[in-house]
Amino acid sequence: MSLTIYNTLSRSKEDFKTLEPGKVRMYVCGPTVYAESHIGHAMSALVFDIVRRYLEYSGYDVNFVMNFTDVDDKIIAKANDLGRDPFELANQYINQYKANLDGLNVLPATKNPRATEDMPQIIEMISQLIRNKSAYQVDGDVYYSVESKPDYGKLSGRRLDTMNAGSRVQVDERKEHPMDFALWKSAKPGEPAWNSPWGKGRPGWHIECSAMNMAHLGEQIDIHGGGNDLIFPHHENEIAQTEAITHKTFATYWMHNGMLGLKSEKMSKSIGNMITIDQFLSEHPGDVMRLWVLNGSYRSPLTYSEEVIEQTEQTYHRLLNAKKPALPGAAGLPEDKATALKNAAEQARNAFKESMDDDFNTSAALAAIFELVRTLNQARSDGATEAQLLPAREAFKELTGVLGLQLEEQSGSANAADPFIDLLVSLRRDLRAEKNWALSDKLRDELKALGVTLEDSKDGTTWNWEQG
RNA sequence: GGCGACGUGGCCAAGCGGUAAGGCAAGAGUCUGCAAAACUCUCAUCAUGGGUUCAAAUCCCAUCGUCGCCUCCA
Numbered sequence A: 001m002s003l004t005i006y007n008t009l010s011r012s013k014e015d016f017k018t019l020e021p022g023k024v025r026m027y028v029c030g031p032t033v034y035a036e037s038h039i040g041h042a043m044s045a046l047v048f049d050i051v052r053r054y055l056e057y058s059g060y061d062v063n064f065v066m067n068f069t070d071v072d073d074k075i076i077a078k079a080n081d082l083g084r085d086p087f088e089l090a091n092q093y094i095n096q097y098k099a100n101l102d103g104l105n106v107l108p109a110t111k112n113p114r115a116t117e118d119m120p121q122i123i124e125m126i127s128q129l130i131r132n133k134s135a136y137q138v139d140g141d142v143y144y145s146v147e148s149k150p151d152y153g154k155l156s157g158r159r160l161d162t163m164n165a166g167s168r169v170q171v172d173e174r175k176e177h178p179m180d181f182a183l184w185k186s187a188k189p190g191e192p193a194w195n196s197p198w199g200k201g202r203p204g205w206h207i208e209c210s211a212m213n214m215a216h217l218g219e220q221i222d223i224h225g226g227g228n229d230l231i232f233p234h235h236e237n238e239i240a241q242t243e244a245i246t247h248k249t250f251a252t253y254w255m256h257n258g259m260l261g262l263k264s265e266k267m268s269k270s271i272g273n274m275i276t277i278d279q280f281l282s283e284h285p286g287d288v289m290r291l292w293v294l295n296g297s298y299r300s301p302l303t304y305s306e307e308v309i310e311q312t313e314q315t316y317h318r319l320l321n322a323k324k325p326a327l328p329g330a331a332g333l334p335e336d337k338a339t340a341l342k343n344a345a346e347q348a349r350n351a352f353k354e355s356m357d358d359d360f361n362t363s364a365a366l367a368a369i370f371e372l373v374r375t376l377n378q379a380r381s382d383g384a385t386e387a388q389l390l391p392a393r394e395a396f397k398e399l400t401g402v403l404g405l406q407l408e409e410q411s412g413s414a415n416a417a418d419p420f421i422d423l424l425v426s427l428r429r430d431l432r433a434e435k436n437w438a439l440s441d442k443l444r445d446e447l448k449a450l451g452v453t454l455e456d457s458k459d460g461t462t463w464n465w466e467q468g
Numbered sequence B: 001g002g003c004g005a006c007g008u009g010g011c012c013a014a015g016c017g018g019u020a021a022g023g024c025a026a027g028a029g030u031c032u033g034c035a036a037a038a039c040u041c042u043c044a045u046c047a048u049g050g051g052u053u054c055a056a057a058u059c060c061c062a063u064c065g066u067c068g069c070c071u072c073c074a
Helices: A039-057 A073-082 A086-103 A119-131 A160-166 A205-216 A228-246 A277-283 A286-295 A306-321 A335-357 A362-381 A386-402 A412-433 A437-449
Strands: A004-007 A012-015 A023-028 A061-066 A135-138 A141-144 A181-186 A201-203 A221-227 A251-257 A260-262 A302-304 A452-457 A460-465
Touching: A004 A251, A023 A039, A023 A205, A039 A061, A039 A086, A039 A221, A039 A251, A039 A260, A039 A277, A039 A286, A039 A386, A061 A205, A073 A086, A086 A277, A119 A135, A119 A141, A119 A181, A119 A201, A119 A205, A119 A228, A141 A228, A181 A205, A181 A228, A201 A205, A205 A228, A221 A228, A228 A251, A277 A286, A286 A306, A286 A362, A302 A306, A306 A362, A335 A362, A335 A386, A362 A386, A412 A437, A412 A452, A412 A460, A437 A452
Parallel strands: A023 A061, A023 A221, A221 A251, A260 A302
Antiparallel strands: A004 A012, A135 A141, A141 A181, A181 A201, A452 A460
């Protein structure tokens, strides 16, 4: 049993083999920071966080690089509108995005390079491309020549001759081929600019990723990821640029997540139909977003609706409830049942791995976790002790952890009130003993309103802070 | 127009040739003073129409529908 990954390049699942034994070099295209990030970005970040976590769980040492595009036309335009410094603006959105990722429990990348910090590498690559005739200079601009690369289009399955047909975009007359794209753009007055052999200017969008890959991961990487809207032209062009220099396969596996949509329309910063990550996280735990992504397959589109989020919220509670302690007066399980529980834990692990090994089938992996949850709950109802529950509990914690789920009760400052709640619960116990249902129910209702949930059972009362 | 993905129960969703995982919701029951949680049981023949096969949700063709890319986009 080994990991297979769907490779956009071959449009099929392939066995996963790393360039270097035990090590994974992975690059994911981060956002262009000209606006707040939305839950579509969150989906992408979560998908690759899960990939990264599972690779690490499988024993790989993962070098995970995610970049920030911090210089670009839109950033400049927006900064001008606001009368602000573009670098400062980019910085603000970068910090916010990092905070968002943290709120989603996305592990920090090994590195977060920025375009503006790798300028020497970018200029060096462009120079090499000009030298080997893959690029040409026109005035202060530099363009990549798509015709210089015979296999241009191999990732997206496009061919130069068929692409022209539908193109109704205004083409720059100075380009040798309409599909040629900018590696270097000469600066207009007032724009941020760097010195280069071609005059003052800034890099095109695609070259920065090639350069940052080269600078931080080397000539070849194992996995390159991003949203499937990046397949063309961005990733296609990255391949063209890098391979024109190295003459080696750039990335072995190209992984692309599906788009997240709002009412069947892609969520997009430029369209303006978006729910920001901040907005989402102010209403739901990060785990809910993650669970929503895990419920489906990363390559398929996801459509936002209140109903689906509500369902996911319920699912989340089921997972939280699985963490409840053994019943207060648990008598213990007979030996054979305790053993069965232990076996169920192992089965869950195996089913989980098998699913994840199949191109990160998180939906099936979750199913394995839910089977374990049922077994766990069954055992608890049957009176298992905490010690007997332990093996299943550990497996549960391990597997949900691999998926990046936190499943933490919201406590925080609540701890300070705990003794008082214990006191109230204890008083209520006396009321119930006297069958004073009116008062004890009132107490339960009012505590509920304060965010404390009481649950009575034959053997006593347990309570929890409101979850979610 | 070109390229690609998809259409599975009320909702989300797995499955990739051998007679439909899981979650939510719903109904019945157990437990309980009640409530909550949990547990048990019930709930689909896979867009439509053809075809291939001993056997198809799974392969092929057609039709209808949805979505993405082809221009900045996770």
